[in-house]
Amino acid sequence: MIPKLKKPIVFIPLMLVLFLGAFAFQVKNDKLFALAKNIDIFATLIRELDSYYVDEIDPDKLVTIGINAMLEELDPYTEYIPEEESADFRMLTTGEYAGIGALIGNRGGGNMILMPYTGFPAQTAGLRIADYILKVNSVDVAKKPTSEVSELLKGPANTPLTIKVLRDKDTLEFALIRKKITLKNVPxxxxxxxxxxxxxxxxxxxxxxxxxxxxxxxxxxxxxxxxxxxxxxxxxxxxxxxxxxxxxxxxxxxxxxxxxxxxxxxxxxxxxxxxxxxxxxxxxxxxxxxxxxxxxxxxxxxxxxxxxxxxxxxxxxxxxxxxxxxxxxxxxxxxxxxxxxxxxxxxxxxxxxxxxxxxxxxxxxxxxxxxxxxxxxxxxxxxxxxxxxxxxxxxVSYAPISYTLVAGNHIFDFATQYFYKHKSISDPLTFSISDKDYEEFKKFLVGKEYDYTTYVEKSVQDLERYAEKEAYFGDIKAQLEAIKAKVNHSKEGDLDTYKAEVKKILSEEIVSRYYFQEGMIEAGLDQDPAVDLAKTYLFDLAKTTKTLTVARK
The missing domain is CATH 3.90.226.10 (2-enoyl-CoA Hydratase; Chain A, domain 1)
Known part of the structure; x- marks a missing residue:
């Protein structure tokens, strides 16, 4: 009886292994066939579009769009990097590129230097924040997209270039040598x-x-x-x-x-x-x-x-x-x-x-x-x-007036003017504009557009919009108008109400003109709630020990 029992005990697992192996092989084959089939369909589709579509198509562009759309279905981090974008990708992972070492951008009036990095060609040559870039070598870039200007500024290390800029009312020209730029992880x-x-x-x-x-x-x-x-x-x-x-x-x-x-x-x-x-x-x-x-x-x-x-x-x-x-x-x-x-x-x-x-x-x-x-x-x-x-x-929550002054470049522009008028300031951590300077800022804003809607005004507008849908709107319309009149903001009043907040933002922007990125970071540490709280732990080690040993729930 025992020999007869052993045979099926061995035979059934063996058959199961063979069956599962065959099933896995079939599943794998089906998946490979599906991949091959769809790749062939995609390639055939591109060829036929190129032959029959009424207008000329750009195969590279079309395929890249198709690949990106496919990868977007997975997650935001899976992405295709074509050959022409390899240098940009390498810069993101290594922090290295060859150029002048400056962040540029468009502030409405053209491309300008937004931040020259300390110790690199732009900063050592004397380029400053708010310098409008007019020419790179012989190329007029005043109206070119920022991306094109950026490409012109980059190039092989140790190659020369000239940059013509507009600073305040002066046109200046700088001769630079491109260098290998390594962006700091610790600015x-x-x-x-x-x-x-x-x-x-x-x-x-x-x-x-x-x-x-x-x-x-x-x-x-x-x-x-x-x-x-x-x-x-x-x-x-x-x-x-x-x-x-x-x-x-x-x-x-x-x-x-x-x-x-x-x-x-x-x-x-x-x-x-x-x-x-x-x-x-x-x-x-x-x-x-x-x-x-x-x-x-x-x-x-x-x-x-x-x-x-x-x-x-x-x-x-x-x-x-x-x-x-x-x-x-x-x-x-x-x-x-x-x-x-x-x-x-x-x-x-x-x-x-x-x-x-x-x-x-x-x-x-x-x-x-x-x-x-x-x-x-x-x-x-x-x-x-x-x-x-x-x-x-x-x-940290900022008042609407602060957002508007920043978005409208009024903070940026006043800081630039301040820099032109003052040769130096105190260190970043202690510098703050005076009340007299703040009054100058208020005069600077006269005639400039910086309108905005306060949180209360927005709430009243929402209330009015919902009330209009109700039958009794006519009965409360007069009251709503009275409320709107009372909460109608005064821009000049808000400049006084949020004076401390606006002064801090202004001071940090001004610091960047003298001390660049490092100074702006240091200036921002003053009255930083997270930094202030961190200090309470570092000054009270008993509090730190308690936090790190008492079980969190």
Whole structure:
């Protein structure tokens, strides 16, 4: 009886394996056939359009549009990079290009220098913010699109060019030599007081970790024994740089992030591999809704190890990893290949793109489905919606008049005029325009258009619009008109009501004329609610210890 029992026990699994293998082979074959069939249909369609369509078509443009439309169905991060855009893509990932080292843009009157970067050809040659670009070499660029002007300014390193600009009422010409430009990941670092260091990390391109390391070592040599690491508005970048930055603050051999995808070769656990620069320095990390990707890895890992207090607002929620794959004809495709998981085990991806494709609208992870995890000290953290700070800071709200003055370039233009009239100002952190200067600004605005609708006016307008649909509108029309008359704003009055706010914005813009990007960042730290809150933790280590050890709920 026993020999008879053994035969079917072996035979049934064998048949099952053969059946499943044949089924998998068939499924794979069906998928390959579907791919081949659709590629053939696409190629045939392009050929027939080129032959029969009533007007001439541009095959390159048409195919690129088709590819981009297809990739948009997947997620915003999977994208096609044609050969002609490879240089721009390389600049985004490395922060390097060859040119004059200046941000340019159009402020309504033509293309101008918006920010010359310190130490690069534009700044060292003497180009300044608000210089209107008239010519690049012999090419008249006064009315050309910004993108074309930008291309003319770029070129091989060590090649000469001349730029003619209009500054105030003077026409000036500058001779420059293009150089290899490496944009700084750390545009500013410094001490906020005798003991508090501050590092602004704006990006995660090549050498980001080296720049942070150098800034940290320098600050410590100057006596800083507590630190604010500012990751606000940082869109992320290279994962390897994020791992190295975390390693500056936590011991060797610790897991920072792991990636998990469909293919085995994208599954990897990244650990710290070096001795940290300082594993004990009190640390606060600032984040907001525009902190994404690598910035979230750094913030999340430091939170998971209870190494830093996080202050600010919930981060963006990008937990997806992209890999660049070369294609034919020097083109590339950046593909989402994995999700990343930080030390507690959580994935912080906020949008489910698979369900979004099925549903047609953006699908986020509902709170009821978010899972809980624990930090090293047992604090509760959750997945599915970015990194949540330990201490929330409300977003700074500006008055409508401030938005209008900025959007209308009135702040920008007055700062430029101020720069022409004043040779120097005090340091960025202490500078503020005087009341006399503010009165000059008010005179500067006379005759200029900066009308706007206040929040109250908008509410009354909405009320009136809804009331018009009701039968009793005629009965309350007089009352609505009376309310409108009372809330009708006075622009001159708002300039006094929001004087402190407008003065701060003006002062920061003026600082940029003298101290460029670094100065503008430093000036913005004054009266910054997140920075002020961060200091309370760094000045009260008992508060920090309590926050990092008491379980979050």
């Amino acid at each position: 500013f670092y410094g001490k906020l007081d005798d003991k508090t260091g501050y590092i602004k990390l704006a990006d995660f391109t090549t050498n980001a970790s080296t720049e942070v390391r150098n800034a940290l070592v320098n600050l410590k040599s100057q006596g800083a024994d507590r630190l604010i690491l500012d990751l606000r508005d940082n869109p992320g970048g290279l994962l390897s740089e994020a791992v190295e930055i975390v390693n500056l603050f936590i011991p060797k051999g610790k897991e920072v992030v792991k990636t998990l995808g469909k293919l085995q070769n994208v599954n990897y656990t990244y650990k710290t591999s070096k001795t940290p620069v300082d594993k004990d320095i009190p640390l606060v990390v600032l984040i907001n809704e525009r902190s994404a990707s690598a910035a979230e890895i750094v913030a999340g890992a430091l939170q998971d190890y209870d190494r830093a207090v996080l202050v600010g607002r919930k981060s963006f929620g990008k937990g997806l990893v992209q890999t660049t794959i070369p294609l034919s004809y020097n083109s590339q495709v950046k593909v989402t290949t994995a999700k990343y998981y930080i030390p507690s085990g959580r994935c912080i991806q906020a949008i489910d793109y698979a369900k979004t494709r099925e549903n047609g609208s953006v699908i986020t992870v509902p709170d009821s489905l978010r899972k809980s995890f624990k930090t090293a000290n047992g604090r509760i953290v959750r997945d599915g919606a970015g990194i949540e700070p330990d201490e929330l800071v409300s977003e």
